Amino acid sequence: MxxxxxxxxxxxxxxxxxxxxxxxxxxxxxxxxxxxxxxxxxxxxxxxxxxxxxxxxxxxxxxxxxxxxxxxxxxxxxxxxxxxxxxxxxxxxxxxxxxxxxxxxxxxxxxxxxxxxxxxxxxxxxxxxxxxxxxxxxxxxxxxxxxxxxxxxxxxxxxxxxxxxxxxxxxxxxxxxxxxxSPLRGMEFVTRKIANEVAKINLGLEKKIHLGNINARRxxxxxxxxxxxxxxxxxxxxxxxxxxATNETHSVEEFVKYAFDYIKEDYRDYLEIDKRFIRPLDVPALQGDYSKAEKTFKWKPETKFRELVNMMVKAEIDRWKRYTEGEKFAWDVPNYPNENNLLKTYRGNVK
CATH class of the missing domain: 3.40.50.720 (NAD(P)-binding Rossmann-like Domain)
Structure with a gap:
């Protein structure tokens, strides 16, 4: 062993x-x-x-x-x-x-x-x-x-x-x-933030999503x-x-669009650009070539970009729903401010 x-x-x-x-x-x-x-x-x-x-x-x-x-x-x-x-x-x-x-x-x-x-x-x-x-x-x-x-x-x-x-x-x-x-990403990362905010909008907990540079490609x-x-x-x-890597590049805006597509909403109705989230320096774009890894030990990516976005949004919606049922530690609760007020809001929106 x-x-x-x-x-x-x-x-x-x-x-x-x-x-x-x-x-x-x-x-x-x-x-x-x-x-x-x-x-x-x-x-x-x-x-x-x-x-x-x-x-x-x-x-x-x-x-x-x-x-x-x-x-x-x-x-x-x-x-x-x-x-x-x-x-x-x-x-x-x-x-x-x-x-x-x-x-x-x-x-x-x-x-x-x-x-x-x-x-x-x-x-x-x-x-x-x-x-x-x-x-x-x-x-x-x-x-x-x-x-x-x-x-x-x-x-x-x-x-x-x-x-x-x-x-x-x-x-x-x-x-x-x-x-x-993945659904285990930290809330400080933009992908998890987007998935979480879209889930809250879907459940009536939020009305807008605030982001910085949506043109960055990763x-x-x-x-x-x-x-x-x-x-x-x-x-x-x-x-x-x-x-x-995946040998593909997608913008933050694409991630947002696909996330809102999952809940059948137009992202342009909810997105607001906030200068507070713009870094002093930001890498404009990144795209990797994994061919050496594929040749050496047969590795290649399997999960597609849109599939990944859908997975993360679904996980956030499921977490919020479980939270309302008492599973308080289903995910990193400390990153969710005013959780009690949000819980009351959610219950008020459930029909």
Whole structure:
């Protein structure tokens, strides 16, 4: 039986990855911050909370990471934890640099000190490409040009991973993942925000949806499929770097349109642009080329964009309905302000 340590196990990817590894008969340990305990809802939603071994830790503290290694004795480490919200990285650039960037070095130092045979997955991001996109799908050979503190911190993690791979012989693979969504996405991400707001409009809880730059284009895939790629990267004989994407690009406006199509409404009747949600710098468009991953370990995306949008909107509608029936912790309730007033409004609208 293999043992895996997942940092950021309470996040979207961490939860889906834990489920995948348990299915493959791994013993799974998860490193989490104490302030992340409200996010255990994802593990509960996937019915795996009681099947993973949780370790409280701090990625800013090497001794804390070493303690997690000692407790888990991992064959594989999936380093997913990060401050991963681009907008927040402009507000907290120093903590983003530490948690998202320097933590990678601490993980690799722990491997060097603990066991060079441990394989490591580093979660890169398409945001590292920044403004490099010119219409040609981006692959592993395109130049990076980060446009946010988050992207810059991730790029540090990417390069330090290469240095430890080549300098110390540590098996560390980097997944350059383009946007990947699911019903377990955090509310701070625009896709989950859209799905949630559309669900509330459908149930009579809201009248408008407020967004920033709706012209930004992204390559959006389905998260459970992307964690399969993470696992596949660590099963190769030689560590390498891989773009994971769909080779399609869609605008935020398209996401909004399809979300409202699901509830049979015209998005133009509800959408309002709010300058508060526009970033100081924003990547205009991203599109990835996953051909290397397909050739190397037979990975390719299956879920189509519109199918993903429908799935997320349906999940939000179902959550709100379950909430009215008393399932208070069906999802990340702390992200829903004035929930009691909304509940009263919903009940008033039910016929």
């Amino acid at each position: 293999k043992t895996a340590l997942i940092t950021g196990i309470t996040g979207q990817d961490g939860a889906y990855l834990a489920k995948l590894l348990l299915k493959k008969n791994y013993k799974v340990y998860g490193l989490y911050r104490r302030v992340s305990t409200p996010n255990f809802w994802r593990l509960q939603a996937l019915d795996i909370y009681d099947r993973v071994n949780l370790i409280s830790g701090d990625l800013s503290d090497l001794s804390s990471i070493l303690n997690a290694f000692k407790a888990s004795q991992p064959d594989e480490v999936y380093h997913l934890a990060a401050q991963s919200f681009v907008e927040a990285s402009f507000e907290s650039p120093l903590s983003t640099a530490d948690v998202t960037g320097l933590s990678v070095t601490r993980i690799l130092e722990a491997v060097k000190l603990f066991s060079n045979s441990t394989k490591v997955y580093f979660a890169g991001t398409s945001e590292m490409f920044g403004s490099s996109y010119t219409g040609e799908p981006l692959n592993e050979n395109h130049p990076f040009n980060p446009m946010s503190p988050y992207a810059a911190a991730k790029l540090y993690g990417y390069w330090i991973s290469k240095i430890y791979r080549e300098g110390y012989g540590i098996y560390v693979a980097s997944g350059i993942l383009f946007n990947h969504e 390559d959006w895939g389905y998260a459970p499929e992307y964690v399969e790629a993470m696992h596949s990267m660590l099963q190769l004989d030689k560590a390498d770097d891989f773009v994971i």
